[in-house]
Amino acid sequence: MTTPSSRPVRIGVQIAPQHSSYQTIRDTLAELEDLGVDIAFNWDHFFPLSGDPDGLHFEGWTMLAAWAEQTSRIQFGPLVTCNSYRNPDLLADMARTVDHISAKDGGVGRLVFGIGSGWFERDYDEYGYEFGTAGQRLDSLSEALPRIEARWAKLNPAPTRDIPVLIGGGGEKKTLRIVAQHADIWHSFSDTATLERKLGVLGEWAEKVGRDVSEIEISVGTRGARGDGLPDMDRQLELGVTLFTLGVTGPDIDMQGVRDLVRWRDSVSS
Template structure:
């Protein structure tokens, strides 16, 4: 089992998040660090502060030197895919080739209503997502891209300079929709990030991913399976370890420890020591 951390940029400060990422960067057991792509907090005071994820990633790419970095996950509805492709290439270059490109269809009605961002019905949203992922992959890997989609249209489009990682940074697709999300993961992703509500539910989703891979002629073992384990405020470390260990028999490759708000760097060190026997 492998490990990462996630810091939610809500109800916290830039300095607090930076300190935690710098601490994780020094601990080899943590292979990746993640934030999220929201503009409003998702818990507590919904009118409270929330730092923007991708500008933060660029700064964290410069501040760290080893740990892989990513957004878990980027909402396709928030940015044109060509703009996002250029952002991803730039952050991958800044980080020296450490970007994990997290992508999802998007879902937050409150943010969309507040900012006047269209949140299409589910089918259209996933049609847009499929076209968007294809556009991003092609822009990052091909010299020139033309795409005549219903939602995404590119005409001899370029994305230069290209990212360090070729053909493109690894793609993480997040979500648990068995029909559209997992089929997109089977087609494009190097990592699928899901949620464990129950062992049976996880196995069903994993089975759906395998079925989509078989249908597309892809080896399902090429796709990393990952999930989050929430670390509560003032956690009982032994309980966190028990929850992590419970995932061991589900075929999960990467567990991301979702840290509490305003976590201190010392907590990162304690968690690293605690989960080391499971690595």
């Protein structure tokens, strides 16, 4: 199937870094690459988001450096890193370094730089960051992205390529403006009706900032290619979504949904 954007349909899987040993996470990543998944994500939090709130949990960026070394084909990144937790110039340097680690045999790196404004208050409170308001955190993200882009231009060695920026979130007044200005990929967890409306808003912001909205890949979280999820995915594909991401989590990671998604991708791509 040819998508409206003429991009290939891709499958992402977010491995939640919670409730599992690192060996389980490592083995899951290896299986995702073997299955032909396009992108593996983790997240940038300090505590579990579901289940036991004090259960097993690992830090995201150190994990991504290990993923860069472990894998050879699959793209990977945070879904998403929190802008609040690190100096933007440092974050740019971290991303550039992890991207270089992932470049194999003289090729280019495979990091997808997912970023958002942050939302999980416990992370802020327990690690000593100022939570502020949602508006303040979005303003901070808007200020940080030009600094990140400028730092990438100054680093030696330079990034292996233009690192793709994924911005997560669906706020129509601020987030989608930031997406229009800076993102290569926009990710949300919108249902189909909400997605259709927000795509219209994104198009309006892109026109205002002088950007061709077709330059931005559209990504959504999905329940998978089974049961009631399939009609939504077909409709979202018609709307221009080309990246569908399923979340998996420990302690018992179920890979059947991943296999179903990969088969669905291959069927609509043939």
